[in-house]
Amino acid sequence: MPQKNVVEAVRDALLEEMERDPTVILMGEDVGERGGVFRATEGLLAKFGPERVIDAPLAESSIVGVAIGAAVNGFRPVAEIQFADFILPAVNQLISEAAKLRYRSNGAFGRPLTVRTPYGGGVHGALYHSQSIEALFAHIPGLKVVAPSTPYDTKGLLKAAIRDPDPVLFLEHKRAYRLIRGEVPEGEYVLPIGKAEVKRQGTDLSLITYGLTVHYGLQAAEELAREGVSVEVLDLRTLLPLDREAVLATAKKTGKVLIAHEDNLTGGLGGEVAAIIAQDAFEWLDAPVMRLAGPDVPAMGYAKTLEDAYMLSPEKIAAALRKLAAY
Amino acid sequence: MSTQRQRRAEAPELKPGQLSKPELLQMYRTMLLARRLDERMWLLNRQGKIAFVISCQGHEGAQVGIAKALRPGVDWVLPYYRDLALVLALGMTAREAMLGAFARAEDPSSGGRQMPSHYGSPRLRIVSGSSPVATQIPHAVGVALASKLRREDAVAVTCLGEGSTSQGDFHEGLNFAAVHSLPVVFVCENNGWAISTPLREEMAVKRVSKRARAYGMPGETVDGSDLLGVYEAMQRAVARARQGEGPTLLEVLTVRLTSHSSDDNQFTYRPKKELATETRHHEPLAACGRYLRQAGILDDAKAQELEAAVAAEVDDATDYAERAAPPAPETLLERVYAEG
Numbered sequence: 001m002p003q004k005n006v007v008e009a010v011r012d013a014l015l016e017e018m019e020r021d022p023t024v025i026l027m028g029e030d031v032g033e034r035g036g037v038f039r040a041t042e043g044l045l046a047k048f049g050p051e052r053v054i055d056a057p058l059a060e061s062s063i064v065g066v067a068i069g070a071a072v073n074g075f076r077p078v079a080e081i082q083f084a085d086f087i088l089p090a091v092n093q094l095i096s097e098a099a100k101l102r103y104r105s106n107g108a109f110g111r112p113l114t115v116r117t118p119y120g121g122g123v124h125g126a127l128y129h130s131q132s133i134e135a136l137f138a139h140i141p142g143l144k145v146v147a148p149s150t151p152y153d154t155k156g157l158l159k160a161a162i163r164d165p166d167p168v169l170f171l172e173h174k175r176a177y178r179l180i181r182g183e184v185p186e187g188e189y190v191l192p193i194g195k196a197e198v199k200r201q202g203t204d205l206s207l208i209t210y211g212l213t214v215h216y217g218l219q220a221a222e223e224l225a226r227e228g229v230s231v232e233v234l235d236l237r238t239l240l241p242l243d244r245e246a247v248l249a250t251a252k253k254t255g256k257v258l259i260a261h262e263d264n265l266t267g268g269l270g271g272e273v274a275a276i277i278a279q280d281a282f283e284w285l286d287a288p289v290m291r292l293a294g295p296d297v298p299a300m301g302y303a304k305t306l307e308d309a310y311m312l313s314p315e316k317i318a319a320a321l322r323k324l325a326a327y
Numbered sequence: 328m329s330t331q332r333q334r335r336a337e338a339p340e341l342k343p344g345q346l347s348k349p350e351l352l353q354m355y356r357t358m359l360l361a362r363r364l365d366e367r368m369w370l371l372n373r374q375g376k377i378a379f380v381i382s383c384q385g386h387e388g389a390q391v392g393i394a395k396a397l398r399p400g401v402d403w404v405l406p407y408y409r410d411l412a413l414v415l416a417l418g419m420t421a422r423e424a425m426l427g428a429f430a431r432a433e434d435p436s437s438g439g440r441q442m443p444s445h446y447g448s449p450r451l452r453i454v455s456g457s458s459p460v461a462t463q464i465p466h467a468v469g470v471a472l473a474s475k476l477r478r479e480d481a482v483a484v485t486c487l488g489e490g491s492t493s494q495g496d497f498h499e500g501l502n503f504a505a506v507h508s509l510p511v512v513f514v515c516e517n518n519g520w521a522i523s524t525p526l527r528e529e530m531a532v533k534r535v536s537k538r539a540r541a542y543g544m545p546g547e548t549v550d551g552s553d554l555l556g557v558y559e560a561m562q563r564a565v566a567r568a569r570q571g572e573g574p575t576l577l578e579v580l581t582v583r584l585t586s587h588s589s590d591d592n593q594f595t596y597r598p599k600k601e602l603a604t605e606t607r608h609h610e611p612l613a614a615c616g617r618y619l620r621q622a623g624i625l626d627d628a629k630a631q632e633l634e635a636a637v638a639a640e641v642d643d644a645t646d647y648a649e650r651a652a653p654p655a656p657e658t659l660l661e662r663v664y665a666e667g
């Protein structure tokens with residue numbers, strides 16, 4: 001099977017969906033001639049022309065708002081927000097409009113749109129090219145939030161997002177874009193939104209995570225295996241709706257859970273996952289549910305010292321897992 | 328592909344306004360310092376010593392002309408990431424700029440927290456800005472509102488690129504300033520490109536300044552390689568603001584001599600010919616040098632002397648910043664809220 005990186009998986013999914021369905025159109029800043037600042041849309045302007053690959057003016061609220069309008073009127077727009085940090089001017093369109101349009105019209109108006117955006121740090125992006133924004137939107141019923149970790153999942157889930165009848169915020173970890181390679185089969189496959197996946201089987205501890213941190217977690221699990229501790233790694237893949245069954249299954253299986261995410265601790269996804277476990281897997285627990293997350297500071301700094309201090313790493317995860325194992 | 332900016336084909340004749348020869352020479356020196364510092368930063372980036380560069384190259388004339396009409400430390404400035412020459416003209420030092428480029432603890436703008444070129448200095452009344460574009464526009468309006476309420480004559484000046492005028496914050500800020508007749512000057516440094524997006528895909532008007540009328544304020548376009556033209560236009564705008572006549576939208580035509588940033592390669596979307604034409608006609612450092620020579624202010628000996636002095640300053644700034652300490656990891660947790 002061919003090996004691809006995450007950006008190539010995004011591009012393949014966009015290409016295949018645009019070939020399959022003429023109502024799929026792209027819009028965003030620099031997505032045309034430049035092919036996106038991360039090259040995720042490279043070659044698509046040449047293939048599909050400027051009516052389907054639209055270089056938008058530099059204004060995110062209009063990118064999302066226009067995508068909503070086009071979705072109401074028969075298209076399946078895929079909007080790109082150049083960096084997740086810059087989705088904030090579009091929050092009103094996402095939360096007041098995309099999330100609520102179907103509900104407020106009592107089902108009359110659908111809006112099948114996808115908003116793709118690179119998020120996360122570890123790329124010298126400083127405060128405004130590094131943020132994790134998932135918790136803001138994972139709180140909003142009416143949206144779906146997807147955050148895959150591997151090239152395989154990225155392609156299958158992006159295709160699902162584009163075909164989904166509701167708005168999907170599709171989060172691509174920008175450090176993973178070229179760092180993570182994996183097998184991606186040629187041709188058609190779609191993965192279900194709302195399903196987590198066990199990326200490594202284990203019996204002693206569970207690590208629940210998503211995005212780039214899955215890869216750091218797998219490295220940490222490998223390390224702990226050498227120390228005789230068997231760690232199960234659950235990749236959430238979809239953050240809204242959360243896969244409660246998969247969360248509870250791994251918690252009940254091992255009885256000890258660490259939840260890890262790069263997003264800062266307070267109000268992050270970890271709290272929600274911990275609450276699900278506390279409520280429905282309490283009797284199975286052998287230790288308190290633990291969380292490892294970015295520190296509660298506004299964002300990571302530019303200097304390497306500050307970025308490293310913020311970011312999770314296989315070492316930091318391994319240390320937290322050892323602590324949990326010793327409980 | 329052209330940027331459709333309809334400029335004069337030739338570099339304009341510079342006319343000596345009220346500026347003295349030493350003042351003009353000093354302005355030229357600041358432009359030169361900005362250019363050589365910026366060039367050094369690219370070199371350091373290619374050597375792997377600094378992670379990111381975003382350039383002022385091609386904007387120096389506009390920025391030095393704007394700064395000359397201001398009172399550093401009195402008037403407020405809310406710059407954007409291309410404004411190296413502007414902040415140098417206001418009084419930031421080469422060392423301070425390099426400390427930011429190297430993300431050192433001593434970096435006066437952010438202590439190494441922000442990407443380079445996100446300038447801030449309470450001493451110089453340069454207000455710290457973020458990366459999401461155009462967010463500084465409403466801030467400038469608020470700063471001007473506060474000055475007006477206190478009956479001070481300080482003017483607020485804010486800069487942004489032409490692509491960034493597409494943002495809602497730009498519209499909202501200009502409207503607010505006009506309604507309340509606030510002492511603010513909006514400077515649009517129009518280089519014709521927003522990363523890979525040419526002007527015609529950002530807006531359906533050819534001049535950003537045309538929009539001013541719709542807000543109820545004057546708008547003016549000047550050529551950024553015309554140092555004195557920029558200075559005079561800025562003087563008019565600042566005078567209006569000080570006299571309580573309200574805001575102005577000043578558009579300065581510049582040329583982006585480099586890629587958008589060190590993470591970009593402009594020749595994947597920008598025709599080399601377009602850059603060459605723009606450079607030939609509107610490169611500000613050369614235009615200013617030509618004028619100073621015509622006016623008998625600069626000659627070969629003086630030019631060499633300036634180059635040598637600037638090179639020494641750039642070397643010193645680089646050495647100093649390279650040796651300076653990075654921020655300690657635990658400082659990541661500091662200053663989220665007021666301390667002590």
Ligand SMILES: Cc1ncc(C[n+]2csc(CCOP(=O)(O)OP(=O)(O)O)c2C)c(N)n1
Nearest residue numbers: 029086458459460488489490491520521522
């Ligand atoms: C809200 C927001 N969206 C996107 C970006 C990414 N971005 C940074 S600079 C830039 C282009 C800005 O172009 P322009 O305003 O013309 O200024 P120039 O860089 O040409 O001086 C973009 C899209 C951003 N910084 N902020």
